[in-house]
Amino acid sequence: MDLASLLGLIGGLGIVLVAIMLGGDLGAFVDIPSILIVVVGSLFVVMMRYPLGQFLGMGGVLGKAFMFKAVEPNALIEESVELANIARKEGVLALEGKEIGHPFLQKGIALCIDGHGPDVVQKMLNKDMSLAVQRHGDGAQIFKAMGDAAPAMGMIGTLVGLVQMLGNMEDPKSIGPAMAVALLTTLYGAMVANIFGLPVSDKLKLRAQQEELAKSLILEAVAGIQEGVNPRVLEQLLKSYLPERKREAA
16 A cells, blocks of 8 residues: 555545545535536546547556555665576576566566577567556656646536526525536545545656666666676666665665
8 A cells, every 4th residue: 555645645635635624514515517517527527538448447457556565676686696507507497487576577587598699689668668658658648648638628617607697696695605616626636636636647757767677677687687797786777776865774
C-alpha cells in the first residue's frame, strides 16, 4: 500500500469536507444531477478518447497508484553482484534454477542460459522495457484526460444550471439557491481533477520512471554477467544508478 497516495487522497477530500462543515450545511453541497454531469460525463468523454479495452482497464491501472511495491535498487545491485560472482566462477549455466527475486532479471538470466547472444538478449529486454513503460504512460494519460475533462464538464453543468435559473426568474427567492446548485458542478469538476485525476496521473508517471530505472539497471547487470565482467567492477557500475548521497551508504 502506498501511504502517500492514500493519505493524500483522504487528506485532500477531508480538508474540503471539514471546511464545508465548518461553514455551513454539508447537505447544501450535495446535488445528484451535478455529480452525474461531472463524474459520469467525464468518464464518457475519456471513453471517447481511448479504445474501449484500454478505458475498461482503468481500474487495474488505478491500483498501481495505491498498491505498488517499489523495487529497492540496493537489493537489485546486491542480487546482481551475487549472480555475477557465481557466473564468473562457475559459468552462466550455473545460474540455472537459481531463485531470482525480480521477474525482469530472471527473464534476462534465462535468456543468457538459453545461449542467446548479448545483442539478442539486450534487444529482447529493451523491447520488453519500452513496452512496459509505454503501458504505464498510457495509464497516466487516461487519468490526465479525466483531470482535463472534469473541470470542463463542471463548467458545462454550471452553464446548464444558469440557463435553467434564468428561465425561471419569476421568483426572486429561488435565484440564490439555484445559483448555488449551478456552481456546484464547477466545484465538483475542480475536485475530481485536482484531488483525484491529475494526482493519480502524476503518481503513475512516477511509477513508470521507477520501473524504467530498475529495468535499466537490470539491463546493465545482465550485460555484465553475460560478458563476465568482474563483480566488483559491475557493482561500481550499477551504483551509478543510485543518487549520489546513497552510493556511499550502499
